[in-house]
Amino acid sequence: EIVLTQSPATLSLSPGERATLSCRASQSVRSYLAWYQQKPGQAPRLLIYDATHRATGFPARFSGSGSGTDFTLTISSLEPEDFAVYYCQQRDTWPYTFGQGTKLEIK
Amino acid sequence: QVQLQESGPGLVKPSETLSLICTVSGVSISSDYWSWIRQPPGKGLEWIGYIYYSENTNYNPSLQSRVTISKDTSKNQFSLSLRSVTAADTAVYFCARQIVEGVPLDWGQGTLVAVSS
Numbered sequence: 572e573i574v575l576t577q578s579p580a581t582l583s584l585s586p587g588e589r590a591t592l593s594c595r596a597s598q599s600v601r602s603y604l605a606w607y608q609q610k611p612g613q614a615p616r617l618l619i620y621d622a623t624h625r626a627t628g629f630p631a632r633f634s635g636s637g638s639g640t641d642f643t644l645t646i647s648s649l650e651p652e653d654f655a656v657y658y659c660q661q662r663d664t665w666p667y668t669f670g671q672g673t674k675l676e677i678k
Numbered sequence: 679q680v681q682l683q684e685s686g687p688g689l690v691k692p693s694e695t696l697s698l699i700c701t702v703s704g705v706s707i708s709s710d711y712w713s714w715i716r717q718p719p720g721k722g723l724e725w726i727g728y729i730y731y732s733e734n735t736n737y738n739p740s741l742q743s744r745v746t747i748s749k750d751t752s753k754n755q756f757s758l759s760l761r762s763v764t765a766a767d768t769a770v771y772f773c774a775r776q777i778v779e780g781v782p783l784d785w786g787q788g789t790l791v792a793v794s795s
Contacts, residue, residue, distance in 0.1 A: 572739075605780075605781055613787075614774075615772075615782075616785075620781045666739060670722070
């Protein structure tokens with residue numbers, strides 16, 4: 572199965588700063604990479620799909636990039652509500668798999 | 679507005695069968711893709727499998743020998759059966775809807791199932 576490795580495991584930043592989260596796949600997933608935001612006690616929420624397409628309800632400060640094996644989620648200027656755990660997920664090859672997550676915490 | 683709600687026992691004994699139901703409102707389960715995804719406490723997400731079209735299914739190979747996903751269109755529900763459970767199956771179980779295969783858009787709130795004697 573395809574392994575997704577996210578880095579860093581934890582990212583400590585302040586509101587207003589720029590966040591860059593990475594996801595690397597063990598083999599090419601083309602552009603079939605999604606990002607999810609999960610807050611404590613809640614289900615994950617689709618944020619980005621097919622690498623670059625922002626889901627309904629998320630503001631333009633969230634953006635995704637990449638293809639093949641290397642992907643990035645960027646939050647241009649952090650708001651207090653953005654602090655959460657972010658997961659990447661591939662749908663190129665079954666079984667679809669998730670990364671282990673990056674925890675974005677307030678510094 | 680699409681809503682999904684998981685239901686079932688919160689505690690299952692080792693070697694027994696875990697059974698959950700996802701009740702869907704706001705859309706018919708006759709179309710789209712319907713998944714079960716789980717998350718052990720404090721850990722990451724694992725896709726268990728999904729059902730689509732009439733009764734087509736895809737199961738994670740790591741669980742395939744123990745899993746069955748089915749649906750009841752008349753009740754607008756789909757279900758998960760996981761046999762011969764162990765403590766490693768303790769997790770929050772989510773049901774989810776995909777419009778695009780492999781992209782869970784709508785999720786239930788999740789239900790914690792503990793495996794313990």
